[in-house]
Amino acid sequence: MQITNKDLRKKPDITGFLFILPAVLVLFLLLLYPVFTSVYYSFTSKHLVRPSYKFVGFDNYIKVLSDPNFYKAFMTNIKWTVYSLAGQLLVGFTAAMALHRIKKFKSFLRTILIIPWAFPSIVIALSWKWILNGVYGFVPIMLQKLGIVSEIPQFFSNPNLVFGTLVFVNIWFGSPLIMVNILSALQSVPEDQYEAAQIDGASAWQSFCSITVPHIRNVVGLLMVLRTIWIFNSFDIIFLLTGGGPANITTTLPIYAYNIGWGIKQLGRSSAITVLLLIFLLLVCALYFKLLNKWEKEFN
Amino acid sequence: MKKRVLKRGWFSATISYTYLSILGILAAFPLVWIILSAFKSKGEITAYPTRFFPKVFSLEYFDIVLNQLKFTGNIVNSIVIAGATTLIALTISALAAYGIVRFFPRFGKALTRVLITTYMFPPILLAVPYSILMGSLGLVNTRIGLIIMYLSFSVPYAIWLLVGFFKTVPIGIEEAARVDGANKFVVFYKIVLPIVAPGIVAVAIYTFINAWNEFLYALIMTNSRELMTVSVALKSLEGQEVLDWGTMMAASTMVVLPSVIFFMLIQKKIAGGLAAGSVK
Numbered sequence: 001m002q003i004t005n006k007d008l009r010k011k012p013d014i015t016g017f018l019f020i021l022p023a024v025l026v027l028f029l030l031l032l033y034p035v036f037t038s039v040y041y042s043f044t045s046k047h048l049v050r051p052s053y054k055f056v057g058f059d060n061y062i063k064v065l066s067d068p069n070f071y072k073a074f075m076t077n078i079k080w081t082v083y084s085l086a087g088q089l090l091v092g093f094t095a096a097m098a099l100h101r102i103k104k105f106k107s108f109l110r111t112i113l114i115i116p117w118a119f120p121s122i123v124i125a126l127s128w129k130w131i132l133n134g135v136y137g138f139v140p141i142m143l144q145k146l147g148i149v150s151e152i153p154q155f156f157s158n159p160n161l162v163f164g165t166l167v168f169v170n171i172w173f174g175s176p177l178i179m180v181n182i183l184s185a186l187q188s189v190p191e192d193q194y195e196a197a198q199i200d201g202a203s204a205w206q207s208f209c210s211i212t213v214p215h216i217r218n219v220v221g222l223l224m225v226l227r228t229i230w231i232f233n234s235f236d237i238i239f240l241l242t243g244g245g246p247a248n249i250t251t252t253l254p255i256y257a258y259n260i261g262w263g264i265k266q267l268g269r270s271s272a273i274t275v276l277l278l279i280f281l282l283l284v285c286a287l288y289f290k291l292l293n294k295w296e297k298e299f300n
Numbered sequence: 301m302k303k304r305v306l307k308r309g310w311f312s313a314t315i316s317y318t319y320l321s322i323l324g325i326l327a328a329f330p331l332v333w334i335i336l337s338a339f340k341s342k343g344e345i346t347a348y349p350t351r352f353f354p355k356v357f358s359l360e361y362f363d364i365v366l367n368q369l370k371f372t373g374n375i376v377n378s379i380v381i382a383g384a385t386t387l388i389a390l391t392i393s394a395l396a397a398y399g400i401v402r403f404f405p406r407f408g409k410a411l412t413r414v415l416i417t418t419y420m421f422p423p424i425l426l427a428v429p430y431s432i433l434m435g436s437l438g439l440v441n442t443r444i445g446l447i448i449m450y451l452s453f454s455v456p457y458a459i460w461l462l463v464g465f466f467k468t469v470p471i472g473i474e475e476a477a478r479v480d481g482a483n484k485f486v487v488f489y490k491i492v493l494p495i496v497a498p499g500i501v502a503v504a505i506y507t508f509i510n511a512w513n514e515f516l517y518a519l520i521m522t523n524s525r526e527l528m529t530v531s532v533a534l535k536s537l538e539g540q541e542v543l544d545w546g547t548m549m550a551a552s553t554m555v556v557l558p559s560v561i562f563f564m565l566i567q568k569k570i571a572g573g574l575a576a577g578s579v580k
Contacts, residue, residue, distance in 0.1 A: 015484045019399025022392040023455060030452040031418050034429035041428060048431075095323055098316035105317075111564050112324040115331055118563035120513035122531045123556040126538070126548055127330040130337065136346050136545065138333060145349065172326065180567070226419060233422035236515045240535065254424040262520065267428050274425035281420050 035278070042272040048265035060272035069248065070273070073256040080167065080238075080252055081231045087171035088227060089220075092178025099179070100186045110180070117176040121236030128169050129241065132156065157246055166250055170237055174230075178223055185219040186212070217295055225288045229281055253277050331560060337549040338362065345546045361550035371551055373526055374533040377443065381529060382511035384447045389454035390504050394496075396455075397462035398488055402474075408463065415456045423516050426452060431520050441527055449517045454507045461506070461570065465499030466492070502569035509559050530555045 042060055046053040064070050099110055116124070131138050132155040140152045155165040189212060197207040235254040238244065244251035244259065251259070253273060261270025337345055341358035344351065365371045400408055430449055431440070439445030469492050477487045493500070518529045528536065534555060537548050 016399060016403030019395045019403065019484075019488075023396030023399075023459060026392060026451055026455045027414070027418070030448070031421065031426075031456075034426050034433065034452075035421060037429040037432070038425055041432070046432070091323070095320065098320050101316045102313060102320070109320045109324055111567065113320070113327050114563070114567050115327045115560055117567075118509060118513075118556075118559040119330075120531055120555055120559060121515050122534045123334070123552045124330075126534065126552050127334050127556075130545055130549065131330060131333055133545075136348075136350065138350055141348070141350055176327070225416065229416075229420045233420075233424070235422075235424055240515070254422055257424050258427075261424075261428055267432065271428050274422060274428060277422055278420070278425055281422075285416070285420060 038271045039275055041268050042275045044268045046268040046271070048262065048267050053268065056268070060266075060269040061276075063269055064272050064276065069251070069256065070253075072248065073251050073253050076250065077232060077252040077254075079163075080170075080250075081228060083167045084170040084174065084231045085224065085227055087167060088174040088178050088231075089224070091171055091175040093182055093220075095175065095179045096182035096186060099183055110183075113179060114176040116173050119173065122240055124169065124173055124237060125240030128165075129156065132165065156242055159246055159249055162242060162246065162250055166238060166241060169241065170231065170234070173237065174227065178227065181219055181223055182216060185216040189215045218292070221288070221292045221295060225285065225292070228284065228288070232281060232284075233277075331556065334549050334552050334556065337546065338553040340546065342546065345549075361546040362554075364544075364547050365551045365554065369533075369537070369547070369551070371530075371533065371554070374528050374530050375554070377527060378512055378530045381443050381446050381450070382508045384443070385450040385454055385511040386504050386508045388447070389451055389458050389507050390500065392451075393455050393458035393462055393503075394493070394500060395488075397459050397466050398492060400459070400463055401466040401469075402471075411459070411463075415460050418452075418456045423453075427516060427520055430517065434521060441522055441524055443527070446518060446521055446529070449521070450511045450514060454511065457510070458503050458507055461503045462496075462499065465496045465503075469495050499569060502566040505562050505566045506570050509563055512555075513559060 043055060043057060044053045045056050045059075095113060099106060099113075102109075119127075130136075132140060134140060134152055134154040134157065137152075137155075140149075140155070143149045144152050153161060155161050193211050194207055197211060202210070233254060234252075235258065238250055238252060238255055239258065242250045244255040254277070257270045257273040257277070260273060261267050336352070336354060338361055339357045339359075340354040341356065341360055344355060344358075400411060426449075434440050434445045434449075437445075439448070473491055473495075474487050477491050482490070512529075513531065514529070515531045515535070518532045519535070522528050522532055525533075525536070530551075534548070534551055537544070537551060
């Protein structure tokens, strides 16, 4: 009896299904079910501590959508995402190009550069708070000693500096992931295409545009989708560095939702905020995928 | 020689090395500074002007962290929670990744979309239903509660990474075993798993690091000091009236060093897999 490729690959019988069953259960019980209950609670007066609650219709949504702080948090969130993403892409991309260019110490430099990726968010927060501390901080004291500033800058309490500080820390943390992914995409470009372009007398810029860009475009596109979502949703860095302050300058939607849910204990209203957040992200994602599909078609 | 000509322009080597060195210093500085600060003595850490290296390497702050704050208990919590999460997540994900590659290849493309969608759920969105659910199950302030919550992000991510590794297993090897009469699970366990073992180890370490590093779920689910994970215990140090930076840096060193070292060991296997596995 001979078992062909076809038997092994194409016949999804019951045993095959058993392999993916646990993962499907996790997906339904731990991801889809909670999201649906979240939608359900967004229509109730659910409180963090009190057990009884009732159905309130669109009350939570009306409250949220008529709160000026919601719009403020939304705009802060957009600003936070755009600046962080642009910075991470710029640093990640240029670092990948530079790493791709060199030969000696490549592996060493790469290893050093990915250090931030492994940092727990609480240590990111504590280390930068310490480095930028307004009394003992290494950087502020250095800046003062070098005569760049006359007074020690307060990176976390000065309203003019705090947002930039947060974005800087986020770029520091997020660039390595972008860098290694773009680097591996760069390495997948066949060398002979460059050789051919070279023989045809193409300039470095020309071969970059016509060979490199099409090859890495999909990876960069997907990275942008994932990073946008990730940054938009990110809670830890802001919560741990500023808690949304001073005076709500750095409050993004996840922080706002946390404050409503765990600060004033209105879980129902907090759910409404997170559902709105998800709807917005779904829209952004749909748009991105449309764009990616278009790129893919153009490329092929 | 050929290569050098081809890659000319763009970034000259000198500019590349200079740029990468600056970035390298920025990337490594917080780690270096945490460690150096942790080894300073009580008077020295807040001395002005700041010295870069400690005058004497003192273990004062480590002593406080371990003996006064009983941080060891938090470390044990984190190891147990991250370890159990890794074990369960890897079992589920390895089965699923293999199942997808071998039996449901078409499902693969759809799966990427599903995974990106789950990636899109803000942790804060899941935090609300989780805290209600765990409350009604009586799992608030328990390790089991956190392990269950951690599976929600570990499993999709691990499947994503593992699918790439399972794709490299040649089907011919499996066919031979099947001819000998082994069933699917035996083939998977005895033949496929050993081949992808290095990949599985890398994904396991990555899963462990992510669970070890997690903060938000641990924050909303724990309110007793003994049950805190390292992240939340570190955060609680910051809540004290007099900020003790030396203690915080010593504790930070103990939390961040394992993450960084293990991540360095596996980065080549993990990095790139993210985008490469999903675009194809």
